Amino acid sequence: MNFSVSGNNNGQIVGKDAYYSTKTDRNEVAGEILKSQGGGKKYGFDSGLLVQMSVQQQMGGTIPELKQNITNANVKIGALTSLTSTMNTFLLQTVEKLSDASFLSGFDVNVSDKLAASATVNEGANITKATQYSLNVTQVASAQTLTTGEYDPSQPIGKGSMEFSLGSYDSAGKFSDNWQGGGGLIKVDETDTVSSLADKINDANMGITATVITTPSNKQRLAIYSNKTGADHAINIKTTKDSALPINNIDSFNYNGTNTATFTEKVGADNSKFSINGIDFEYTSNDIKDVMGLDLKITGKTTTPAAISVSQDTNTLVGNVQFFVDNFNSLMDVTSFLGNPSPGEKFQGSLHDSKVLKDLKQSLSDMDFELAQNGNSLEDIGIKTDEKGYLSFDRNKLEKSLKANPQIINDVLLNKNHSTTHAISIKEIGNTKTGGYYTQNGKYDVEITEKSAPAKLHTGSVKYPVSINATNSTIKMTINGIKVDIKMQEGKTYDADQLALEISNQINRNDAMKSKGDGVIVKSQSDGSLELTSSKNGSKYSFEVDEDNKSLGFTTTLTKNIGKDVAGKINGVHALGDGDALSSMFDKSTKGLVLNISSNVQIGKPETITIQRGYLTSIKNSMSYMINNDKGVVKAAIKDYEKSLDTNSLDSLVSKLDAAQDKSDKLAKQYWGKYSHVESALSRSSSIQDMLDVMYFPDKKDK
Template sequence: MATISSLGIGSGLDLNTLLANLTTAEKARLTPISAAQSSYSAKLTAYGTMQSALQTFADAATALSSTNTYGATTATSNNTAAFNATTSAGAAPGKYSLSVTSLASSQSLVSATQASNTTALGATTTGNSRTLTISQGDGSKPLSINLTDSQTSLTGVRDAINKAGGGVTASIVKVTDSSYKLVLSANNTGTNSEMTVSVTGDDQLNNIIGYDSSTGTGAMTENAAAANAKLTFNGIDLERQSNTISDAQDGITLSLTGTTTTPATLTVTKDTGTATTAIQTFVDSYNALQDTFTSLTKFTATATNSDTADTTNGALLGDSALRTIQTRLKSALGAASGSGTITSLSNIGITTDPDTGKLEIDSAKLKTALTDNTSAVQTMMVGDGKTTGVMTNITNLNSGFLNASTGTIANAETAVNATLKTLTTQYNKVNDSINTTIARYKTQFTALDVAIQKLNSTADYLTKQFDAMSTSSSSS
């Protein structure tokens, strides 16, 4: 059977060009599917862009739904050599008198001098064991450590105590090349951290490192006594275990660093800067979100009777998810909450530009509201922190929009992914159909080429036969 190495050779016809044209025409069936895939892929990217902008806005709204934002205060000490202070929610603005009589300190015990820090100091026991117990007056569980005979040197005792990780730190002081002392230091200050050290099962070792803080007796010596901090706060005498005091006044934490000779002053003032900054961040992030909405829904009109949309149109033009988010946020911004003269954002100087839809701040009005009526601003913004309050409600909305499983954006992405999956299946099915059709065309064209080649060969043969017969007749 005759074969054809290249289409058209047998027939002389331009079958390759014809097949290429038919292939192009067939593949045009994929164009609308590819266009749809591109469109939906662009939607996914756009949802990601919208989610990022919305998350930034949500974070800003969350900050404004916290009571800490509005109750911020600043503490100033006029004697930083004696104390510093920080404030948190609940700190009442005002001036406080403070005198520090003494600072809290931790106890330290030191052993008698030993000639070596590695020689075992305990007795040789039958069970190769004794128990070192260190108890403190703070109510914590006593530190109970089992020591072998080889662990009774100063080094062994030090390492065993530190490894146990209790409220005591052990160290060794080298006095000279042949004299060493074991030092035990309470990790915390105050009389509740006083240490009582005992060794059961080895009187020899107990007579070297034992100590009873309740009687102040034992083999070790107290070289630093535990003491409590003593101070007078607004005329009230206080005593605390630590130099860091957070329970003297709600929202105020004192850090004592020295004593005073005359009363010092702690000044607590309102700090509207925290709320002002948070509100500016909120407004900026909302306006940026509006810019994102505008970009993603951009529309450019095309010529009348045009069948195609402008390629610069936003990927989410006409998208219901975006429209839902935009509409509900706009409504929440204008909602009222609380009572009295401050019930909405507009009452504190935050309004919407009717032309652009963006938020604007009247700085003077905002400052007055935060300075003169902080509580009312907080009530309007935060409400009960669950279902009332402008920012609380906006935060709740954002949580619904951004929920990774059931949120508005997540549901939209799920729908788009499902559509893309269907389009991929459709594309593959049509592509297979095209390949089958092109293969059939090629088979038919090859058969046509062969058939024409045969006909041409037959025609050539018959022509030659007729020419030969004609020549023979002429000769006779």
């Protein structure tokens, strides 16, 4: 059998005697040299055979066994790689797909007015029977769009800067910046046209998109629109004019919520507004989750109320369960092929009796058992597991179960994590048993002892309007541990709202702040002070004034303010607070559990959360760990075999084979030196006595 350190024998495991009859190239060459010496064979003496036998006696089966182990390591790497690919395909094309609750929901949702909305049943909805809703849409959420008048393509628009903000306007027209909404500052050169201005807006990545419209008369109009819908993403534009130019119309590009000679609003920044069964709702988006058990996508207004019908969809559900069973059994086919007790080509039997297949089958068995321990089982949806790990599916049993509980498939295959209050939601659960962050299924008490809070800073009072000069143009602060210099243009005058907006814009567009996703809300107060509030809760957020700027109300005597983390217990054990998140790290049963705690939670009131993993989640967690984690049984096995073939390692099989072959060569030379003089002397012998003297009395001296 031919041998190569990278060969895998067509994917077939090599037996222990496979390489014993095969000579290395170096031994074959040595044998040919011995044969060319001639003489001794006619006396019944073959020194070449003696050399080979002597070397074999010294080396034993070292070289053949190393070759066998190297070939089989390559075979097993191939088999494990094939298994990894199969498991990954099963996870992506079956488990991930069916983990979308819409595939396993017990209901089909129909909206009578297809132009107004579409709907699905929310994953956590408690809908147990066919239901009718009445939907009336009065407003669709939209992104504000502004357009300019016509400009010549080469017409300059002026020189200076444009500051874009996204936020909301109140009924009096007052603008409030939405720190998460984007915005930014761009410089406008005296050569900029409508077209180049559009490019600068788009390149600034401000949450605003600009486009140029060419009219039939070859004029150009600028259109700008917010990238997000909702009343809190309205556009505000503030320009600063470079007074050095005699003709400069850049200040005509100001926009503060009402139409101007330059900008006309074509689409408003509106929220979606609708009612279901007479109950009014308003959202900034058209994609709305969990409204009376439904997930809605609003697409248009209704002229008359639309009917939403929720009915059971048995055929699709049965088909999706059959899809899961078929693909699961295809995975089992691969494991059976790799675990076959009779080795063959294409990796057949290459993992027979291996820890990898044993762990995989044990893991699947544990999942089924754990599922049953929590009140559900695969048998509830007509699925049984045989002794070889294959699944069988009883369609009739599933159809009967669906009549009793339309959500039975979700209950078995998907997670049933639940909280007794909307103020506490489950963010994540620990899923890695080996890694030590595994939240056990069950019911657990949660008690919040302190709410989270943002950092706040109240400045001193200021009389407005306030003018900016060389002495007060800079505010130096440390915000969330980041040094921020707020620099305002000298010669400008601000009222309280304008100053609040300017400070807010400069802080929120600071590169270091943006990189962390941090923001600040700045509001003017009735007493002439400003209130700065971190956009998020927690002790990692803070305000501190580094230098006095008394004319704007900022002094180093202001107490440093730090936000607060939520505090509480999970399963009776103190948990770690980080902003609004409460994490279990010290309780064995809930370790790895992370909860989101909203501001309307009740202090000291015990609540209950329920953790119950579905079968699909358990499969995903287990198989993903096996094939993706360095400690997972599949990936670890591949790494071990690859390490055994590493040519750079002295402990590898390949290095040991090289060393054994070198030793074999040296022994061959040594024995050739020992036996070559015998064969040469025999070839010169003239009598039987001479031959006997050479063979048996080599120390006898000629007389």
